[in-house]
Amino acid sequence: MSSSSAAQSAKPPMRDALVAAAFRLFLERGYEQTTVDDIVALAGVGRRSFFRYFPSKEDVVFPDHERCLADMTAFLSVSEPGHEPVQRVCDAARLVLRMYAENPTFSVQRYRLTKQVPGLRAYELSVVWRYERALADYLRARFAGRRDGILRADVIAAAVVAAHNNALRSWLRSDGEGDAGTAVDHALGYVQSAFGQDESPRVAAPQAEDVVVVVARRDAPLWRVVQEVESALGRA
């Protein structure tokens, strides 16, 4: 989206300098061994400047998640009733992927760092939780009044996040080689095949616009199956 590109280009140079200095030190000395004082000394700014941009040392490791969460919330808030809900949350999840894919080298470095430091792993879990809540909140609103709407919203949001992260982590483990977008599309396609469109994927009913699904026992008499098909097609 153009909004995120605009936010990207408007990022203050000092903030970028702090992130660059922090990562240089994290990679050289390790995360735990690097203090905020070390970071500001290398970046040539004062401590107050650091804390203007980042509430804590952990936050400098994930400098773009707040912007990405805001982008995702904005994206979902301009959804229209015509948007298929599961498709829409899959598209929202792709915004996160794009943030990682914008800078593969940085993303791979951070992935390795996060695996090594339990505190960063915990931080990442809380960020993932917030993405999941944003998707679930949108789906809850879309499914309001439907049977099991909240349950379905929570389960689908979790499935979308898990599929996205499965593909993202594969890409990060391969050092950012290959096309992350294709892998994520494939993973999200699996979730859509399980949850997309239909109210209840395995139920035989003509809810969808142009598709009829009939389920019959293999040993059912043929006349009974044809009757069901005719009935479902609205021709009996």
Place this chain on the structure above:
Amino acid sequence: MSSSSAAQSAKPPMRDALVAAAFRLFLERGYEQTTVDDIVALAGVGRRSFFRYFPSKEDVVFPDHERCLADMTAFLSVSEPGHEPVQRVCDAARLVLRMYAENPTFSVQRYRLTKQVPGLRAYELSVVWRYERALADYLRARFAGRRDGILRADVIAAAVVAAHNNALRSWLRSDGEGDAGTAVDHALGYVQSAFGQDESPRVAAPQAEDVVVVVARRDAPLWRVVQEVESALGRA
């Protein structure tokens, strides 16, 4: 399972006394305002006794998760090839529910406390992550060699955890009234309907033993639909 009941009854009284003292103080003064020293003073034991049972103050809030994770891992490790994988992870998730349902008053108190204290929320996310990994690891092994086996394992594990937690939180919000088991069964049933048995729920093919699924465009000519049904039933 009898093993967990045995572990339950074998819990040392001092450990129970520390949990009881901690929760009495958390509820009276608040979590942040209570120190480990306060807890051991009320329980009448020394600091070393506290840290023998709990690595940190956070751990005393969730005294049974380690046992439950061990129970879950043990349960999954004795799985047999005949166990339907999605059913099996749903049954594993029910072990977590049983831990909460064993003591509704304590579970509801902890739920309220966790909502108020961000540090406890983060702790809980890390515990949930470990349950999810245990389920995903089991499914990854069961789906090994299958197309998209790892993706499917991760997505189904996340969906099971989300469904379980959706029902669990509803029950906790209602102050532990009603039957948590029924709510969780219903929620897990939704996940099983989306992912259970079939390789790919919405594909039209007679993979299942006794069921044929036919998908047709609503405007398909009837003769074409009947042909598909006959073909799928193996009678053409």
